[in-house]
Amino acid sequence: MKALVIQGGFGLDNLAVTDHPDPVPGPGQVVVRVRAASLNYRDLMIAKGQYNPRMPLPRVLGSDGAGEVAAVGAGVTRWAVGDRVAGCFFQNWAGGPVTEAATKGALGGDRDGMIAELALLEEGGLVPVPGGLTFEEAATLPCAAVTAWHALTAGGCGPGKTVLLLGTGGVSVFALQLAKAMGARALITSGSDAKLARALELGADAGTNYKADPDWDKWVRSQTGGEGVDLVVEVGGAGTLERSARAARVGGFVALIGVLAGGGGFNPMGVLMRSLTLRGIFVGSRAMFEDLNRLIAGEGLKPVIDRTFPLAEAPEAMRYLESGSHFGKVVVNVE
DSSP, X not given: OEEEEEOSSSSGGGEEXXXXXXXXXXXXXEEEEEEEEEOOHHHHHHHHTSSOTTOOSSEEOOSEEEEEEEEEOTTOOSOOTTOEEEEOSBTTOOXXXXXXXXXXXXXXXXXXXXXXXXXXXXXXXXXXXOTTOOHHHHTTIIIIIHHHHHHHHHTTOOTTOEEEEESSSHHHHHHHHHHHHTTOEEEEEESOHHHHHHHHHHXXXXXXXXXXXXXXXXXXXXXXXXXXXXEEEEOSGGGXXXXXXXXXXXXXXXXXXXXXXXXXXXXXXXXXXXXXXXXEOOOOOHHHHHHHHHHHHHHTOOOOEEEEEEGGGHHHHHHHHHHTOOSSEEEEEOO
């Protein structure tokens, strides 16, 4: 089979679409014929050796993908050949609280991933593709959408709540769509006026350009009568966390997801003085994915796909993701 593989050392120059052995399902395992995969910032970090510099190589990249069951191993009862499925980011986290064991087996990191013609998954590491979604749309869900759903539900998102979203990458755009579907008010930041305009078209209630308005935390407070938002979906990390804390109301919730903004140390005084809940959100379980899919199907939500690349151009897709030009998700068509 063909697959996007990092081999011979870390760095984007060591990415290649190459031949890789076809997987064979063991007991309790499923082989999926992947039709589409999508990219996440994590994939860039893995390829560059920033995520786990001790990760064994070669490794098939990609945590996100959707396709059809091609073969099942002994004892598999949940799936049959031909079923339309999407893989779960964590193959071992079926539900319940997160544990050390649950966070092992992540696709495209701990084990080979989904940017390949065939992928080997666990029987319990799959969910049905929601009706009405294409494979390309379904492939965007496992990491970014589940992460956004986990953050919003953990932070009590719903009617009467105000949510702050940073940027217009995959997680933030999903969080915008989901927050509006859940009845919340959504504020959003971006470094691009064009992207802000698209976010407003998607339902954002207000937005600001953080390049033109570097004190965006003050803008957030002005939008909330001086109180601050109930929930921040924080994808920047140390570079934005202090402003996010200032943008949250007393007793608010900050869902820490990403490290996109880089930056140095973080002063925790704002978290302390505002009695904030600061919680790390590391994707989510299969049960969360299933709950998310019920909302997607019920609301008829459509993931936002910025651009689709063929598998042969998957390395170029990674460089496009690195450029930060995208709005929503970057997809690789494997068919």
